[in-house]
Amino acid sequence: AQTVTQSQPEMSVQEAETVTLSCTYDTSENNYYLFWYKQPPSRQMILVIRQEAYKQQNATENRFSVNFQKAAKSFSLKISDSQLGDTAMYFCAFMKIQGAQKLVFGQGTRLTINP
Amino acid sequence: NAGVTQTPKFQVLKTGQSMTLLCAQDMNHEYMSWYRQDPGMGLRLIHYSVGAGITDQGEVPNGYNVSRSTTEDFPLRLLSAAPSQTSVYFCASSPWDANEKLFFGSGTQLSVL
Numbered sequence: 001a002q003t004v005t006q007s008q009p010e011m012s013v014q015e016a017e018t019v020t021l022s023c024t025y026d027t028s029e030n031n032y033y034l035f036w037y038k039q040p041p042s043r044q045m046i047l048v049i050r051q052e053a054y055k056q057q058n059a060t061e062n063r064f065s066v067n068f069q070k071a072a073k074s075f076s077l078k079i080s081d082s083q084l085g086d087t088a089m090y091f092c093a094f095m096k097i098q099g100a101q102k103l104v105f106g107q108g109t110r111l112t113i114n115p
Numbered sequence: 116n117a118g119v120t121q122t123p124k125f126q127v128l129k130t131g132q133s134m135t136l137l138c139a140q141d142m143n144h145e146y147m148s149w150y151r152q153d154p155g156m157g158l159r160l161i162h163y164s165v166g167a168g169i170t171d172q173g174e175v176p177n178g179y180n181v182s183r184s185t186t187e188d189f190p191l192r193l194l195s196a197a198p199s200q201t202s203v204y205f206c207a208s209s210p211w212d213a214n215e216k217l218f219f220g221s222g223t224q225l226s227v228l
Contacts, residue, residue, distance in 0.1 A: 004157070033215045045158075045205060045219035052215075091157050100165045101146040101207065101214045102173065105157025 002027045004094050006106035013082055014114050020067075021077045021109050023092030029053075031097045034068065034075045039089040039108075048090070051075065052097075079111075087113045117141050121206050121220035128196045128227045136191040136223050138206030144218070145211040147189040151175065151202040152222075158205060164189055165211070196227045 004025045013019045025034070036048040051059045051068050058066050063083075067076045079086055092106040122137045138147065148163035150173075160173030162181040170181050178200060180192040189208075193200060206220040 006157075009155075035215075043203065043222045043224075045207075045222075047217075050215060093157070095215060097215075100163050100171070101148055101209045101217060102160055102163060103148075103150070103158065103207075103217070105159070107155060107157050 002029070002094050002096075002104045004092055004104050004106035006092055006109050008109045009107070010110045010112070012112040012114060015082060015084060017082055018078060018080050019082055019111065021079075021090055021092075021111065023075045023077070023106055025073050025075065025092070025094050025104075025106075027073070027094065027096075029096050033095045033097060034066075035091075035093040035095070035103070036064070036066070036075075036077045037091045037093060037105075038086075039091065040085075040087070045091075049077065082113045084113050084115060087111060119206055119208050119218050119220040121204075121223050123223060124221065125224045126226070128193075128225065130196060130198060130227060132196050132227075134193050134196060134225075136193075136204055136206075136225070138189045138191065138220060139187050140189075140208040140218065141187065142208065142210070142218065143186060144208035145186070146209045146214050147183070148173070148207050149179070149181065149189070149191045150205045150207065151200075152205065153202050161191065161204075198227045201225060201227045 038046045149161040150158035164170045164183040204223045
């Protein structure tokens with residue numbers, strides 16, 4: 001079975017700073033997806049970024065980028081030029097490529113951006 | 116295009132009561148699933164479906180039933196609610212040929228007293 005671990009329950013940074021959220025996972029699969037989801041106080045689950053394991057290039061979406069280390073089974077999220085609107089819970093998640101839509105989530109990191 | 120619609124948004128039950136959480140999507144997605152979110156934990160998969168008439172258990176299925184009679188709807192039934200089922204419930208859907216592109220509903224906050 002797959003497991004996802006986020007070892008930072010809470011983080012806090014000043015606005016405009018860069019912050020990195022950590023995620024490690026355990027799997028015997030070779031092909032899979034990794035995700036970072038944002039959950040603001042509205043409770044909505046918002047996809048931040050997605051990485052395919054078979055792609056060596058790290059995914060980026062504007063201020064958000066990942067450092068994907070497949071051999072180390074590590075998938076960290078870097079937020080550059082952080083903004084107040086980035087304040088939220090962030091979840092790392094894993095999904096096998098083949099088969100049904102079955103996400104495995106980490107415990108989450110509560111990120112606070114201070115003015 | 117409404118996406119994934121969950122009803123109700125909030126519900127309070129007494130122990131032993133039954134209730135159905137509704138989930139509907141208008142994107143003709145084959146894959147649908149239910150997750151629960153508890154404090155200090157990420158979302159955990161309850162049940163999932165790969166198409167009408169086909170359902171299977173996820174990580175935490177006990178106490179919940181599902182059925183999928185249409186592509187659009189995937190209701191989650193609590194037959195006899197327990198305080199341990201107090202949680203936030205999310206429904207999600209995705210197309211079969213891009214199952215990594217999930218659409219989430221806005222969630223249902225359920226309290227069982």
